[in-house]
Amino acid sequence: EAGVVQSPRYKIIEKKQPVAFWCNPISGHNTLYWYRQNLGQGPELLIRYENEEAVDDSQLPKDRFSAERLKGVDSTLKIQPAELGDSAVYLCASSFSGTGGEKLFFGSGTQLSVL
């Protein structure tokens, strides 16, 4: 079974530049998550999709971050413009959402460095 695939693996950009991350979840998983993980911290949820619908985006900084999940499969997360404080690892995860208590499958993440 293929896992969650993310690209790129690393990204280095200058501040004020745009950047985009891509995620392909595990086939059949209807719930997709984007997390941000700062160095030495646990992941923090940015947005959660159930199929095409963003059901929780309360932690997404909407002035500069946007996300989409077309056709309820792949997803992209965009930052425009990037700021120094956006340097972090961006993790995508997916799960098969039932009645709760589902375990999450994570990709390897995209490590973003904003210079």
Next chain:
Amino acid sequence: SQQGEEDPQALSIQEGENATMNCSYKTSINNLQWYRQNSGRGLVHLILIRSNEREKHSGRLRVTLDTSKKSSSLLITASRAADTASYFCATDWTGANSKLTFGKGITLSVRP
């Protein structure tokens, strides 16, 4: 914050020893999960324990949950160098807008 807090922040043991990691949380939960993260990789699910369960086992892992104390522990028996990683507890609390929330993690080093 609803996130769990792990204790200790870092743990160093000799191969073959047992490792015990603790997690405390503040609100009522539906379930608690433990994840492992190797350096530079994503998180891997280890075990889930529901609020009505007190103990679960999976291979060399043993998880306990004490809802009265709002705490959980993860025990890794007969540790191996390959167990070196960061370990996170994640809580799924009850109520509206529930989401899986991760703690800051524990760094475990197992010396060969």
